[in-house]
Every structure is written in C-alpha cells, then in structure tokens.
Amino acid sequence: MKQRVREIIEAALVRAHEAGALPSREFPPILVEEPRVEAHGDFSTNVAMVMAKIQKMAPRKIAEGIIDHLADPGGVLLRTEIAGPGFINFFIAPAAWPPVLEEVHEAGDRYGASAMGGGRKVQVEFVSANPTGPLHVGHGRGAAVGDTVANILAFCGFDVRKEYYINDSGRQIRTLGRSVFLRYTELLGRTVSFPEDCYQGDYIRELAGAIHEDRGDELEKETEEAAVAYCARRAAREILSGIEADLEVFGIRFDRWFSEQSLFDEGRVDGAIADLKDRDILYEKDGALWFRTTDHGDEKDRVVVRGNGQTTYFASDIAYHRDKFGRGFHRVIDVWGADHHGYVARMSAAVEAMGIERERFGVILVHLVNLLRAGRPVAMSTRAGEFVTLREVVDEVGRDAARFIFLTRHYESPLDFDLELAKQKTNDNPVYYVQYVHARISSIFAKGEEEGTIAGDDLTSPNPDLLTEPEEIALIKALSRYPEAVENSAALLEPHRVAYFLMSLATLFHAYYNKHRVLTETADLTRARLYLVLAVRKVIRNGLSLLGVSAPDKM
RNA sequence: GCGCCUGUAGCUCAGAUGGAUAGAGCAACGGACUUCUAAUCCGUAGGUCAGGGGUUCGAAUCCCUUCAGGCGUACCA
Known part of the structure; x- marks a missing residue:
C-alpha cells in the first residue's frame, strides 16, 4: 500500500x-x-x-x-x-485494505520475501568459538543473531552460507592439550601442580578420563610434546562435536565448518603472506613482518609474522578472509563478540588492502550477556571453569524462549538474561505472547472443523469486503507492513525488527480476539474472518521461522 | 591518555535513512472469563529522551562538549 x-x-x-x-x-x-x-x-x-x-x-x-x-x-x-x-x-x-489479504494468501510462506539480494552470494560467519570449552550464553546470543541475520538475508533473495571458523591452531589449543595432559597424568597417580593459565573446568577431567580409558598409560611412553599434541587434537575434536550438538539443539546448522589449521596445512597462510609481500602491502621492520593497515584507516600497522617466526592470529584471519572472497562471496559478514571491536579496523583495512571494496565486508558486534537468576548475577568465567553453558540454559528455559530473548534486543545493547524471567510465561517474556497467537488461531480452526463449519484451511470464496471492523482493518494494515519490516531488517542486519513486528502484530490480534468472535452465526462473515486470521497465522509462522522459533498449534 | 559501544517512564527495552502531540511490556492501581485457549484483553497513572551548546522550517535521531557505565587499546588469542 x-x-x-x-x-x-x-x-x-x-x-x-x-x-x-x-x-x-x-x-x-x-x-x-x-x-x-x-x-x-x-x-x-x-x-x-x-x-x-x-x-x-x-x-x-x-x-x-x-x-x-x-x-x-x-x-x-x-x-x-x-x-x-x-x-x-x-x-x-477502508475498502482498499481487505484486498491486501489476497497478497498474503497467494504468497503464503513466501509472503514478505523479496528479491533485494538478487541472488548475490553472502557468507555469514558466526559463533566461531575456540574449541577449548563448551559454549556459554554469550555465544548463544551471537549464534541466534548470526543465524537469524542469515535466515533473513536468504529470505530477501541472497544466496547465503553459514560458516563456523574453528580456531584449531595456536596457543589456546596447545594450552588445552596441556590442560588435558596434566589431568591425564593425575589419573596415572602423579601429583601435578595445575597452572592457573590452564583450563580449570570439570570437562577437562572428563576428557582426560576418556583418554585414560582408551589409552591407559600409553601416552607416558611418548614424548611430552607428542602426548600434549595428541591430547589437544583429541580434546578439540570432542569439544567441537559437543559444540555442534549444542548448536543443533539450539536450532542452528552450519553449511561449513572451516578449520584454521587447514589454512596452514594447505599453505594458504604462506601464500597470502607471499602475495601481500609482493604487492608491498607487507614490510619488514624490527625483525617482524608488518601489514600497512594504516593506509586504510587503522591507527597503527599490525604484525603478521613475529620476530620469532611465528605468525599472528591476524595472519590466519587475513588468509581466511582472502579465501572467503576468493570463494566468490559478494559480501562477507562476521559476527563477533563486542570485546573484539578493537579488531574491526585492522580486519577491514586488511580486506580493503586486498582490493576488496569496504562495503563488502561487515562486522556485527554482539554485546555481552549478563546472566542473572532472579535479578542476581551468575558468575561467569571460562578460565576458572565456572560458567553456565548454553546447553544448560537451553535445557532450562527452552530453545524458543532463549532465542527470542536474544533477538528482542538490538545486538549493540548489553543484555541481561534472567533465567527465572525467561521461564515465566508472562509478557516480560514475549515469545509466548507471539506463539499464543498461532495457537489461538489454530484452535479456532480446530473448533471450526469440529463444528463442521469448515474443512481444514480450505476457505471457499471468502469475501474480505465484509471485514469492516476497525480491529480488522488494523490487522490488515499491520500485515501489509510485514514485507517492509523484513526488508529493513535485512538492509540493516537487525533481526530484532522482525521480533518487534511480530509482537505488535500479536498485540493487534489479541485485542481483536477479545472483542470479536471469528466463528459467527453468519457463514459469509465467518469465512471472511477465517480468511483474515489465517493470513495472520501465516505471517506469524513465517516470521517466527525466520527467528528460528517454533509456531505451536497448542499451548 | 586515545578509540568504540551504551545512556529514553520505577524496571526491561523499541523508536533505520532528521518530521507533526515520545512508544510497548513489566511493576502499581481499577475493571473483563457460562464464550473460538485469561500464556489474553480494556482503562488509569507514569518522561528535563544523561547534562549543556550548535546545525534548520523541524532533533531522541546529525555535529561539538561534559558526565556516567561497559569494552578495547600487544611481535596475545
């Protein structure tokens, strides 16, 4: 309209x-x-x-x-x-509004979809947590945001791939290996002093236990270096499969899991460095190799290869992003925790230095999550091993509630996630408010079928012109705004806009429901109203599916 | 010190590209279930949009500045 x-x-x-x-x-x-x-x-x-x-x-x-x-x-x-x-x-x-319903019904599941993406390839990389421990709530927020942004972009005509980057190389992984190995030697009856910079969580003991069960004391016969490397590899693999399972429970599936180590194994890091050196984008100083990121807006140049010959994390990231664009992605979106914001300028600079237009690379910085229980903060520290995992949160409050809470705030706003609040079925927790619309409408149809007034979703020749109540016009107006809400959400990479749209649509529906009956004495009017509420249900289901939230028929 | 983010009702948060009289939920108070699900609805009350300056026909929104909170400022990841 x-x-x-x-x-x-x-x-x-x-x-x-x-x-x-x-x-x-x-x-x-x-x-x-x-x-x-x-x-x-x-x-x-x-x-x-x-x-x-x-x-x-x-x-x-x-x-x-x-x-x-x-x-x-x-x-x-x-x-x-x-x-x-x-x-x-x-x-x-007023009479111009009801025909809008036809558009909703005709488009069905695709109502609100657009061609704005023009089939261009977009990659959304998110979560990408180090495989050194289970996911926590902060990762959950990034996961929900990244997944939903990807869904919305796909709905808007982009060819979207979801990717998880595995930091399976470097110091943290060695630390993981060392942590597991030390716990393993403990199991062999040795007393070891467990360093503070090692991972303290109980899951480390479990991993060590599994290795002990399989291999007995075999690792002791190897060099410590080999044993630690074995522990690291094996622990990372097991933790990663746990992460994958947790994400699955959270409703997230990646198209690709990309290993940092593979960049080294396939020579892509060296390749990128050689190429950038040839193009004079890298230069040597003080025994290290530097990237001229200042030429592209960074506040200082950054080291790519250290004096001791080791590459930095930045080097892997350069190779990784070079690979991404090399795969033909027109646009690459990284979802990072806001604590990495200091990294944005250098990564953008690097991408630009590689000859890629700045607009083609974007970073969504997801702010931190404060986990609370009934208003009191819950201690969270990965290193100390004291934290509530994403899995525990999802098990406790449910996937739908957790996702919705993550998605009803702008990602740049810090989020208080209260476990008790998340379980409450009040309007402080609006996922149920929205889902309830779906359940209520399904229930109307169930009732209608029971009474024999309708058969399934089949509404023969409804006459939308009979919808003249102000609440009905208001609902139709709201439905007509959905495509724009989705487009804005895609254009701004802001999934919360879809969530807010659904909440406002839900408000209008509940008001209508309380004031008017859908199943009336008049067959024509009943059919027209069913036609309306069916359109509402389609849009609710449609929007919820973008958010990765279920649309129940009963509650 | 410098940089980024945040600051809107008691609480939790929306207000894209500057628009007319500032929005919702929760909490408070008062009402509505013999009805298609009350996980709902209707009403009342609640504001120096952190403070100050500027830009213009018009600013919560843009610019400058002050304050408060968070984060970041490595040849760490």
Whole structure:
C-alpha cells in the first residue's frame, strides 16, 4: 500500500510539472511514512518541504500543486490534506485494505520475501568459538543473531552460507592439550601442580578420563610434546562435536565448518603472506613482518609474522578472509563478540588492502550477556571453569524462549538474561505472547472443523469486503507492513525488527480476539474472518521461522 | 591518555535513512472469563529522551562538549 501511495505521488509530480505547477523537474527520492498520530492519515509525505529549495516555492504551495494533479485510478484514497509546514497526508479508503489479504494468501510462506539480494552470494560467519570449552550464553546470543541475520538475508533473495571458523591452531589449543595432559597424568597417580593459565573446568577431567580409558598409560611412553599434541587434537575434536550438538539443539546448522589449521596445512597462510609481500602491502621492520593497515584507516600497522617466526592470529584471519572472497562471496559478514571491536579496523583495512571494496565486508558486534537468576548475577568465567553453558540454559528455559530473548534486543545493547524471567510465561517474556497467537488461531480452526463449519484451511470464496471492523482493518494494515519490516531488517542486519513486528502484530490480534468472535452465526462473515486470521497465522509462522522459533498449534 | 559501544517512564527495552502531540511490556492501581485457549484483553497513572551548546522550517535521531557505565587499546588469542 505504501508503494502504491508512492507511485501516486510520483505520477502527480510528473503531471504537475508538465502542467506548469512545478518549475523544476528535479525530484528528490520520495519518503512516505506512517504518521504516529491517526489524525495525520495512514500515510504522509514530506516531499513538498524537501523540494522547497529546488522548486523555489513555499512548501504548502508545492503541496497544493501536487494534490491538484493526483490521480487515483484504483480508488484507494479516501482523501488527502495539506498539514503543518507542508506535509501531505493520505487517508486510505477502508475498502482498499481487505484486498491486501489476497497478497498474503497467494504468497503464503513466501509472503514478505523479496528479491533485494538478487541472488548475490553472502557468507555469514558466526559463533566461531575456540574449541577449548563448551559454549556459554554469550555465544548463544551471537549464534541466534548470526543465524537469524542469515535466515533473513536468504529470505530477501541472497544466496547465503553459514560458516563456523574453528580456531584449531595456536596457543589456546596447545594450552588445552596441556590442560588435558596434566589431568591425564593425575589419573596415572602423579601429583601435578595445575597452572592457573590452564583450563580449570570439570570437562577437562572428563576428557582426560576418556583418554585414560582408551589409552591407559600409553601416552607416558611418548614424548611430552607428542602426548600434549595428541591430547589437544583429541580434546578439540570432542569439544567441537559437543559444540555442534549444542548448536543443533539450539536450532542452528552450519553449511561449513572451516578449520584454521587447514589454512596452514594447505599453505594458504604462506601464500597470502607471499602475495601481500609482493604487492608491498607487507614490510619488514624490527625483525617482524608488518601489514600497512594504516593506509586504510587503522591507527597503527599490525604484525603478521613475529620476530620469532611465528605468525599472528591476524595472519590466519587475513588468509581466511582472502579465501572467503576468493570463494566468490559478494559480501562477507562476521559476527563477533563486542570485546573484539578493537579488531574491526585492522580486519577491514586488511580486506580493503586486498582490493576488496569496504562495503563488502561487515562486522556485527554482539554485546555481552549478563546472566542473572532472579535479578542476581551468575558468575561467569571460562578460565576458572565456572560458567553456565548454553546447553544448560537451553535445557532450562527452552530453545524458543532463549532465542527470542536474544533477538528482542538490538545486538549493540548489553543484555541481561534472567533465567527465572525467561521461564515465566508472562509478557516480560514475549515469545509466548507471539506463539499464543498461532495457537489461538489454530484452535479456532480446530473448533471450526469440529463444528463442521469448515474443512481444514480450505476457505471457499471468502469475501474480505465484509471485514469492516476497525480491529480488522488494523490487522490488515499491520500485515501489509510485514514485507517492509523484513526488508529493513535485512538492509540493516537487525533481526530484532522482525521480533518487534511480530509482537505488535500479536498485540493487534489479541485485542481483536477479545472483542470479536471469528466463528459467527453468519457463514459469509465467518469465512471472511477465517480468511483474515489465517493470513495472520501465516505471517506469524513465517516470521517466527525466520527467528528460528517454533509456531505451536497448542499451548 | 586515545578509540568504540551504551545512556529514553520505577524496571526491561523499541523508536533505520532528521518530521507533526515520545512508544510497548513489566511493576502499581481499577475493571473483563457460562464464550473460538485469561500464556489474553480494556482503562488509569507514569518522561528535563544523561547534562549543556550548535546545525534548520523541524532533533531522541546529525555535529561539538561534559558526565556516567561497559569494552578495547600487544611481535596475545
């Protein structure tokens, strides 16, 4: 509908110019918005004010010229008015709304989908937690955001791949190996002093126990280096498969798990370094190899190969991102914890230095999660091994509630996740509020079938024009806004917009439900209302599925 | 010190690209279940959009500045 209004305005501008009412034919992009105040109409535009300078006319005068040349062949406009400093307000004829329902029904599962992506390949890399311990709630937030952003982009016509980058090389993995090996030697009856910088969690003992069970004391016969390496490899593999299982429970499946170690094994790190050196993007200083990131906006150059010959984490990341773009992704989106924000400038600089336009690389910084229980903070420290895992949270509060909570805040806002609140079935926890709409509508259909008034979802020749109640028009208006909500969500990479849309749609539905009956004495009216609520159910289910939340028929 | 993020009702949070009178939930108070699910609805009350300056027809939104909280500032990952 908004699009239709925009077209009407565009046509009026051209006609007004041709008729001499507007001197310049230079028109700005037309902004059509939905005013907060009902008295200002269904839509309004500020074009007249924006054009004042170009046209060298008073805004209200321009507005008059536009209104005089409005054509409305479809008869959607009830009336228009000029208001305030030069707004043009449009009031839509109530009868113009019900036909919108046909669009919802025709598109079905695809309602709200768009072609904005044009099939371009996009990669979303998220979670990518080191395989040194189980996932915690913070990872869960990143997982929910990354997964949903990817879903929404795919829905908007991008060819999306979800990827998990495994940091299976480097010091943390060696530390993991050392931690497990030490616990293992403990099991052999030795007393060891367990260093503070090793991983303290109980899961380390479990991993050591499993190795002890399989291999007995065999590892003792190997060199310590080999034994530690074995422990590291094996522990990382097992932790990773635990992570994969936890993500599966959380409703997330990756298209690809990408190993950092493979970059070394296949010579991609060396390859990237050699290439960048040839192009004079890397230079030597003080025995180290540096990247000229300052040429691309970073505050200082960064080391890629240290004086001792070891590559930095940055080196792997350069090789990794080079590989990503080499795979033909038009756009690459990384989802990181906000504590890595200091890394964004250098990574962006590196990408740009490799000849890739800056807009093609984006980082979503997901802010931290404070885990609470009934208002009190729950201690969280990976190293000390005191933390609540994502799995425990999902087991306790449920996948739907957990995902929804992560997605009802902007990712740049710190999040308090209260376990007790998350279990409550109140409106402080709106996932149930939204799901309840779906259940209620399903229940209406169940009742209708039971009474024999309808058969399944099959509504023969409904007449939407019978939907004249203000609550019905309000619902239809809301449904018509869904595609735009999804597009905005995709354009801004902000999944919470879909969640908020669903909550507001739910509010309108519950109000309608409480005031009017769907199954009435009049067959025509019943069919029309079923047609409406079925459209609502489709959109609720559609939106929830983007968020990775289930749409239950019963609650 | 410098950089990034955050600051909106008692609490938790929305308010993209600057628009007209600032929004929701929770909590508080008062109402609505013989009905298609009350996990719901209706109403009342609640504000110096952290403070100050600026830009303009118009600022929660853009710019400058102060304050508060978080994070980051390695030849760590």
